[in-house]
Amino acid sequence: MTRRLETDEPAGDETRPEEEGTSLLNRRSLLAGAASMMGTIMLQSVTGSAEAATPVAQDDPTRVPGKIPSPYGQRSAFETATRKLRAQSASLTPLQDSHGILTPSALHFERHHNGVPTINPAHHRLLVHGLVDQPWTFTLDDLKRFPAVSRLAFIECSGNSAIEWRRPTGKTVQETHGLTSTSEWTGVALKTLLREVGMSPEASWMLAEGSDAAAMTRSLPLDSVLEEALVCYAQNGEPLRPEQGYPLRLVIPGWEGNTCIKWLRRLKLGRAPFMTREETSHYTDLMPDGTARQFTMIMDAKSVITAPSGGQRIQQGFIEIRGLAWSGRGRITEVEVSVDGGRSWQRAVLQDPVLPKCHTRFYLPWRWNGEDVILQSRCQDETGYRQPDHAALVAVRGTNSFYHYNAIQSWQIAADGRVSHVQS
Amino acid sequence: MCSRNILSVGLTVILSLGVGNLWAGETIDRQERTHRYGIGQAATDQELQAWNIDVAPTGEGLPPGQGTVQEGATLFAARCAACHGATGQEGPMDRLVGGAGTLGSQQPIKTIGSYWPYATTLYDYIHRAMPFSAPQSLSPDEVYSVVAWLLHQNGIINKDLVLNAQSLPAITMPNRHGFVQDPRPDVPKP
Known part of the structure; x- marks a missing residue:
């Protein structure tokens, strides 16, 4: 990074409000400024916080031998971006601190239904049964022998932005949109496994079950998942993180995260959906007439400006507006940005690669002149679908469906440069 | 059983036609249409x-x-x-x-x-x-x-x-x- 948003607060100002979600960015920005000016950084003196470890940098690192190599790397002690915990069952990716399209495995959002199990991979088995020639099991070593498939794909929780249906609620982009992340996933194609076990032509639904304390289950229509679903053992080049399903998870590109069953232990083929709790009383979308939509698997196109975003503070002059767009139905074809609350729109630059069912990074150069403005982004995918605004979405679905909120997000920049969440 | 037979017939056809890259004496179809690997x-x-x-x-x-x-x-x-x-x-x-x-x-x-x-x-x-x-x-x-x-x-x-x-x-x-x-x-x- 050569360009960075700066706060205009002086280093060491202890009186500024430590609003949750803003402190990380401010701290980092202050550090960057301090580093360039003084060459020496004392984190504690800058933030005044009681950080456990106080990293100390050399005055001149060219005059002191550096550290020797390490078996497993860590990020710089000066970097502090973290997931934000939501209740006991979820944590959100710090999208405001993200660059490019990949999410570091350690910052991939979490959502689990009764904690993260500890699983010994040597004992783990995948059982495939039901409408197959013969019930069959695979060890991890077995699965790694099959031809490997890797692809980049986002996973988004269907409840991402669910707090936004009625009114602007999240203060930062981490709070409003942090339940989406992108990784490279590697594993064996589901169709390879199902052909290996002799899938019956009568099989039309598949139950996927996890080995966690919720024994999390979803019924999946085979015709829809067979082409792209992967049974994955790796994420970003190494074994899955425990909170992402170690040692084995299903990944269905473009589908709501809960269908990508983690800690996968069982696949059962049948003729009908199994009607588990997750697809009946839980992940169903209640409409204004009291009916509920069932099996709403695909995540529609969505975009959000990650910088400038809620809780940040910008200075007048050049600003590169940055954001992410994604669609569960394919590639993003266009992102437009408005700096006047949606009255006019400009096409943003899409950063290559633009991959189907994957985060896509967009940029728009801009000059802020200090006026009170509202920033928005909206995207379109290769099916022609356009991200709706809040009013259009609510007009169709009301405010009680909870899942699949994908409306245009608005960030207001006040005259003092502070960015906050509004609904426009 | 039926699907297993179809698969093995398909595999035989592909092997006999020599479609794909021959390597170590076997044809591997990366599209996974027909192959059984004998794993598990x-x-x-x-x-x-x-x-x-x-x-x-x-x-x-x-x-x-x-x-x-x-x-x-x-x-x-x-x-x-x-x-x-x-x-x-x-x-x-x-x-x-x-x-x-x-x-x-x-x-x-x-x-x-x-x-x-x-x-x-x-x-x-x-x-x-x-x-x-x-x-x-x-x-x-x-x-x-x-x-x-x-x-x-x-x-x-x-x-x-x-x-x-x-x-x-x-x-x-x-x-x-x-x-x-x-x-x-x-x-x-x-």
Whole structure:
């Protein structure tokens, strides 16, 4: 990074409000400024916080031998971006601190239904049964022998932005949109496994079950998942993180995260959906007439400006507006940005690669002149679908469906440069 | 068996035609249309029994055993009420009872009685995931009993109905027909 948003607060100002979600960015920005000016950084003196470890940098690192190599790397002690915990069952990716399209495995959002199990991979088995020639099991070593498939794909929780249906609620982009992340996933194609076990032509639904304390289950229509679903053992080049399903998870590109069953232990083929709790009383979308939509698997196109975003503070002059767009139905074809609350729109630059069912990074150069403005982004995918605004979405679905909120997000920049969440 | 035969015929055809890259004497089709690799092992009955716990709306998967509303009341008080409240309505976790007629209102209350479409799902879920601190610790008789109490609290069964693998799937839930297919894309283009 050569360009960075700066706060205009002086280093060491202890009186500024430590609003949750803003402190990380401010701290980092202050550090960057301090580093360039003084060459020496004392984190504690800058933030005044009681950080456990106080990293100390050399005055001149060219005059002191550096550290020797390490078996497993860590990020710089000066970097502090973290997931934000939501209740006991979820944590959100710090999208405001993200660059490019990949999410570091350690910052991939979490959502689990009764904690993260500890699983010994040597004992783990995948059982495939039901409408197959013969019930069959695979060890991890077995699965790694099959031809490997890797692809980049986002996973988004269907409840991402669910707090936004009625009114602007999240203060930062981490709070409003942090339940989406992108990784490279590697594993064996589901169709390879199902052909290996002799899938019956009568099989039309598949139950996927996890080995966690919720024994999390979803019924999946085979015709829809067979082409792209992967049974994955790796994420970003190494074994899955425990909170992402170690040692084995299903990944269905473009589908709501809960269908990508983690800690996968069982696949059962049948003729009908199994009607588990997750697809009946839980992940169903209640409409204004009291009916509920069932099996709403695909995540529609969505975009959000990650910088400038809620809780940040910008200075007048050049600003590169940055954001992410994604669609569960394919590639993003266009992102437009408005700096006047949606009255006019400009096409943003899409950063290559633009991959189907994957985060896509967009940029728009801009000059802020200090006026009170509202920033928005909206995207379109290769099916022609356009991200709706809040009013259009609510007009169709009301405010009680909870899942699949994908409306245009608005960030207001006040005259003092502070960015906050509004609904426009 | 039929699909296995088709696959092996397909593999023979591909091998004999020599399609694809020959390497180490074998053709590998990266498109995975026809290949069997001979990896993995047959599941044992023990493995199947331990994990084959799902219960379908037809009742398939329900174990032998039975439960009553009366036994369920005692069990619920001991094992469930701390999270769901004495009558299943007080929380702090999911409300399980009441809410009839609220789904189309501004403040819908989604409970077993008002929302769940299948009674069999109760058995499946309570057995696999409850109590939260000790999942899969209830015996079949205990699960049937807790399900019976919850259905009775919601006014769906009378207090004398004994729940078992035959009577549970025969119950029609109030919101059985409350679910619709996904109609998206549903929002008109701007």
